[in-house]
Amino acid sequence: MTYNGTTIVVDAMGGDHAPAVVAEGLALALAADADLQVLLVGPEAVVTPLASERCEPVIATEVIGMGEHPAAAVRGKKDSSIVVGCRLVKDGRAGGVFSAGSTGACMAAATLVMGRIPGIARPAIAAVIPAASRPTVLLDVGANADVKADMLVQFARMGAAYARVMLGVTEPSVGLLNIGEEPSKGSALAQEAHELMAASVPGFVGNVEGRDVPAGTVDVIVTDGFTGNVTLKVLEGLASVLFKEMKTALTSTLPNRLAASVVAPAIRELKGRLDPEAYGGAPLLGVNGVCIIGHGSSGAQAIANGIAATARAVRGDLTGTIARAVGDGAGTGA
Amino acid sequence: MTYNGTTIVVDAMGGDHAPAVVAEGLALALAADADLQVLLVGPEAVVTPLASERCEPVIATEVIGMGEHPAAAVRGKKDSSIVVGCRLVKDGRAGGVFSAGSTGACMAAATLVMGRIPGIARPAIAAVIPAASRPTVLLDVGANADVKADMLVQFARMGAAYARVMLGVTEPSVGLLNIGEEPSKGSALAQEAHELMAASVPGFVGNVEGRDVPAGTVDVIVTDGFTGNVTLKVLEGLASVLFKEMKTALTSTLPNRLAASVVAPAIRELKGRLDPEAYGGAPLLGVNGVCIIGHGSSGAQAIANGIAATARAVRGDLTGTIARAVGDGAGTGA
Numbered sequence: 001m002t003y004n005g006t007t008i009v010v011d012a013m014g015g016d017h018a019p020a021v022v023a024e025g026l027a028l029a030l031a032a033d034a035d036l037q038v039l040l041v042g043p044e045a046v047v048t049p050l051a052s053e054r055c056e057p058v059i060a061t062e063v064i065g066m067g068e069h070p071a072a073a074v075r076g077k078k079d080s081s082i083v084v085g086c087r088l089v090k091d092g093r094a095g096g097v098f099s100a101g102s103t104g105a106c107m108a109a110a111t112l113v114m115g116r117i118p119g120i121a122r123p124a125i126a127a128v129i130p131a132a133s134r135p136t137v138l139l140d141v142g143a144n145a146d147v148k149a150d151m152l153v154q155f156a157r158m159g160a161a162y163a164r165v166m167l168g169v170t171e172p173s174v175g176l177l178n179i180g181e182e183p184s185k186g187s188a189l190a191q192e193a194h195e196l197m198a199a200s201v202p203g204f205v206g207n208v209e210g211r212d213v214p215a216g217t218v219d220v221i222v223t224d225g226f227t228g229n230v231t232l233k234v235l236e237g238l239a240s241v242l243f244k245e246m247k248t249a250l251t252s253t254l255p256n257r258l259a260a261s262v263v264a265p266a267i268r269e270l271k272g273r274l275d276p277e278a279y280g281g282a283p284l285l286g287v288n289g290v291c292i293i294g295h296g297s298s299g300a301q302a303i304a305n306g307i308a309a310t311a312r313a314v315r316g317d318l319t320g321t322i323a324r325a326v327g328d329g330a331g332t333g334a
Numbered sequence: 335m336t337y338n339g340t341t342i343v344v345d346a347m348g349g350d351h352a353p354a355v356v357a358e359g360l361a362l363a364l365a366a367d368a369d370l371q372v373l374l375v376g377p378e379a380v381v382t383p384l385a386s387e388r389c390e391p392v393i394a395t396e397v398i399g400m401g402e403h404p405a406a407a408v409r410g411k412k413d414s415s416i417v418v419g420c421r422l423v424k425d426g427r428a429g430g431v432f433s434a435g436s437t438g439a440c441m442a443a444a445t446l447v448m449g450r451i452p453g454i455a456r457p458a459i460a461a462v463i464p465a466a467s468r469p470t471v472l473l474d475v476g477a478n479a480d481v482k483a484d485m486l487v488q489f490a491r492m493g494a495a496y497a498r499v500m501l502g503v504t505e506p507s508v509g510l511l512n513i514g515e516e517p518s519k520g521s522a523l524a525q526e527a528h529e530l531m532a533a534s535v536p537g538f539v540g541n542v543e544g545r546d547v548p549a550g551t552v553d554v555i556v557t558d559g560f561t562g563n564v565t566l567k568v569l570e571g572l573a574s575v576l577f578k579e580m581k582t583a584l585t586s587t588l589p590n591r592l593a594a595s596v597v598a599p600a601i602r603e604l605k606g607r608l609d610p611e612a613y614g615g616a617p618l619l620g621v622n623g624v625c626i627i628g629h630g631s632s633g634a635q636a637i638a639n640g641i642a643a644t645a646r647a648v649r650g651d652l653t654g655t656i657a658r659a660v661g662d663g664a665g666t667g668a
Contacts, residue, residue, distance in 0.1 A: 132575045142513055145521040179476055179563040187479040187560045210567025214575045226521045227561050229513040233544025234568045241466045241548045242576050242608075249600040256600055262593035266583035274576075 005035035005054070007094045008290070008310045009085040012042030012050075013063045014101030015303070016296045019046045022100065025303025029311075030054055032304065036311050039094050041085045060084035066296060070104030074112055082106055086113035089289040095314030096290025098281065098306050100298045107143055110284050110291040117323045122147070123286030124155045124225065125293070126162055127232050130274045131216025137163050137172075138213060140225035141232045141282065147224040149192035152176070156201045157325040158285040159220035165316035166283075166309070172219035174201055175208030177227060183207070189224070197222070243271055280305030283313065285322060290314050339369035339388070341428045342624070342644045343419040346376030346384075347397045348435030349637070350630045353380045356434065359637025363645075364388055366638065370645050373428050375419045394418035400630060404438030408446055416440055420447035423623040429648030430624025432615065432640050434632045441477055444618050444625040451657045456481070457620030458489045458559065459627070460496055461566050464608045465550025471497050471506075472547060474559035475566045475616065481558040483526035486510070490535045491659040492619040493554035499650035500617075500643070506553035508535055509542030511561060517541070523558070531556070577605055614639030617647065619656060624648050 010026055012019045019042060030036055030052075038055045040047045047057035062080040064073045074083055085097045086109045099106050103125070111123055124140035137159045144151065156174050163172035176194055178186040183194045185207060197204045208217055213231055223231070246267070250260035280302070281294040290313040294306040344360055346353045353376060364370055364386075372389045374381045381391035396414040398407045408417055419431045420443045433440050437459070445457055458474035471493045478485065490508050497506035510528055512520040517528045519541060531538045542551055547565055557565070580601070584594035614636070615628040624647040628640040 132579065145513060145519075145524070177564060179479060179560055179567075185479075190479070190560070210564040210569075211571030211574070213568055214572040223564075226513055226524070227564055230511060230544040230557075230561055231564060231568050233513075234547055234565050235544075235572055237545030238548040238569055238572050239576070240545070242573070245466065245604055245608075246580070246601070249604045250597050252600055256597050259593035259596035262589050263584050263597070266586055266590055267580070270579055270583045274579075 005037045006311050006314050007037040007039065008307065008314060009039045009041060009088050009094045009097040010307060011081045011085050011097065011099035011101055012040050012046050013081040014099035014106075015294060015298050016066070017299075018100065021298065021300050022303055023050055024300035025298070026050070026055065026307060028300060028304035029307035033308060033311060036307075038307070039085075039088055041081045041088070058084060058088065064102060064105045066102045068102065068105065070102060070108040073105055074108040082109045083113060086110050086289075086291070089291075090114050096292065096310045098292050098294065098310040100281070100294030100296060100303060100306065102296070103142065103282075103293050106291065106293045107284055110287045110289070114287045114289045114291070117286055117288050117319065117326065119326050120158075120286040121154060122151050123284050124158060125282050125284055126159055127228075127282050128167070129213055129216070129232075129235065131214050133216040134219065135167055136213065136216045136218065137167070137220045138228055138231065139220075139222060139285065140228050142225045142229040143284070144225040146226070147189070149189055149196050152189075152193040152222050152224070153196050153200060154286070154326055156197055156204065156220065156222045158322050159222060160201075160203060161321040161325040162283060162285060162318065163219045165318045165321050166313060167219070169219050172203050173205050174203045174220040174222060175205050175212060175218040177210070177213070177221050177223035177231070178207035179209065181207050181209070193222075239274060280307075280309035283309075283318070288319065290318055339371045340645050340648050341371040341373065342641065342648060343373045343375055343422050343428045343431040344641060345415045345419050345431065345433035345435055346374050346380050347415040348433035348440075349628060349632050350400070351632075352434065355632065355634050356637055357384055358634035359632070360384070360389065360641060362634060362638035363641035367642060367645060370641075372641070373419075373422055375415045375422070392418060392422065398436060398439045400436045402436070402439065404436060404442040407439055408442040416443045417447060420444050420623075420625070423625075424448050430626065430644045432626050432628065432644040434615070434628030434630060434637060434640065436630070437476065437616075437627050440625065440627045441618055444621045444623070448621045448623045448625070451620055451622050451653065451660065453657075453660050454492075454620040455488060456485050457618050458492060459616050459618055460493055461616045462501070463547055463550070463566075463569065465548050467550040468553065469501055470547065470550045470552065471501070471554045472562055472565065473554075473556060473619065474562050476559045476563040477618070478559040480560070481523070483523060483530050486523075486527040486556050486558070487530050487534060488620070488660055490531055490538065490554065490556045492656050493556060494535075494537060495655040495659040496617060496619060496652065497553045499652045499655050500647060501553070503553050506537050507539050508537045508554040508556060509539050509546065509552040511544070511547070511555050511557035511565070512541035513543065515541050515543070527556075573608060614641075614643035617643075617652070622653065624652055
């Protein structure tokens with residue numbers, strides 16, 4: 001077997017419905033991309049039957065469950081699918097890894113095994129928000145609950161690199177999530193970050209507010225992992241509530257049900273367009289190699305999207321782009 | 335003129351469309367509540383023509399605009415409508431004040447003129463979120479960008495008092511907004527707050543996440559004013575985007591337009607049910623008197639709802655209920 005295409009690692013055991021749904025998603029991804037090679041990592045009984053010309057099984061005897069303590073599990077289970085997968089990237093056998101497993105475990109494994117890009121103080125998790133006027137990269141959405149202002153500067157540079165490579169935005173606009181537009185608004189952290197970002201982040205447009213996230217006012221929105229995670233879950237929660245209530249409203253009477261059958265395709269299209277899973281998982285930015293983490297509840301198509309996104313990030317040299325973007329800047333001195 | 339009903343102050347100059355829309359909203363509120371007395375504060379030319387048996391004009395020569403620096407404006411403009419209004423409450427001539435003016439100016443005026451309830455370290459702004467399964471009180475939504483854990487404990491007690499008085503919930507459940515369910519999750523602040531709240535807040539159910547805000551999992555959700563403000567604006571922004579996109583989808587073809595005309599009332603009902611303005615503005619909790627702040631963009635009905643909410647809070651002794659709730663607890667030692 002030769003690797004003249006793009007090679008990425010897929011964690012066969014990641015996700016609530018692994019390995020069945022991973023196998024299904026992998027088949028979709030391989031069918032859609034003839035230049036994709038995969039190293040499929042997991043227990044022998046799972047990965048060996050899935051071997052094919054473009055899918056090489058790699059055996060890992062252990063699995064990290066969704067409930068385990070991330071760092072402890074990664075340190076304790078050296079032969080788990082996610083740790084073995086990250087080692088394959090570290091050893092240069094693949095350009096990136098995709099897993100729909102525990103976010104914490106993926107983060108811990110990628111950081112400990114692959115290491116950070118030189119100069120990066122803290123890796124961050126990004127999410128692509130399917131906003132109204134354009135997709136918006138929001139970060140950090142959960143890797144760092146407590147941050148310092150200079151980390152937010154690095155998040156801005158990493159998010160902009162991601163928007164360039166993955167969304168094709170040549171000169172991404174970057175906003176700082178805050179609770180007012182003026183530089184003097186917000187927490188002490190936000191005020192300090194505004195000053196640093198205004199001085200050193202290309203494309204920085206100043207503060208943006210909560211409503212700018214779903215509106216898609218800028219290409220990249222920077223915040224700490226606490227606010228970002230709450231924001232992401234508020235968005236997911238409200239979208240789910242609204243579509244559910246809409247369905248109830250549209251089926252409340254017979255005339256409504258008849259009318260609803262006419263508009264159902266348009267509503268489904270809207271729901272699909274606003275579905276975060278279309279963007280294929282959340283990248284962990286700042287580690288030395290591509291690492292994309294799928295939602296634990298991912299279905300086969302979301303897994304396929306995540307695998308495709310990982311391949312695209314490898315082909316677009318996301319890691320090198322981030323390294324250059326952070327190297328150009330002041331860094332954090334960390 | 336006698337004040338044997340409930341007397342509240344209305345700021346004639348508060349809001350983007352003041353005074354016209356305030357006058358209109360006031361008329362609606364007076365018509366709906368025969369026991370309501372109002373002190374209407376503003377420039378003579380505005381308030382004198384609106385005098386009636388249950389509406390006494392009080393002249394204030396100055397106005398604080400939406401763009402002014404709140405504390406400086408309140409200190410500088412002693413004869414502004416909001417400062418005069420708060421003084422009427424302080425002097426016992428009214429039980430509460432409603433204004434749709436600048437949130438910062440209302441907050442500064444209420445805190446400086448009316449003072450804080452003894453024991454309260456920091457007043458907080460609450461918002462009632464029209465969530466799926468029940469209205470949820472979210473606080474702080476913007477008064478305090480930086481907080482300490484013991485302030486969150488007071489916010490919890492104040493939010494619970496508000497839910498009891500205004501939403502009729504006998505034993506409100508209280509959650510701490512965090513980025514994971516386990517007590518060990520989240521920022522250092524959230525971890526410390528969880529420990530304090532578990533030990534001292536009646537009805538505390540532990541951490542809740544972003545998705546619980548629109549779902550309405552608990553009666554009261556406590557967070558810092560930065561996260562709370564972002565959350566509120568994300569909710570408002572996404573609801574606005576979704577209803578707008580829904581409208582576009584439903585009118586994209588002729589069959590859709592015909593079907594949409596059938597389901598339009600159900601969608602309007604849903605939109606109205608999820609409209610935050612139905613709850614009549616955001617209360618500033620912890621000051622020594624009722625103070626409810628309407629959205630700057632309030633229409634007449636939202637103004638009327640805000641006036642009605644202010645009267646209800648006065649009648650339900652919101653201020654006394656908060657004082658007792660905080661007095662029962664550990665307080666902050668501040």
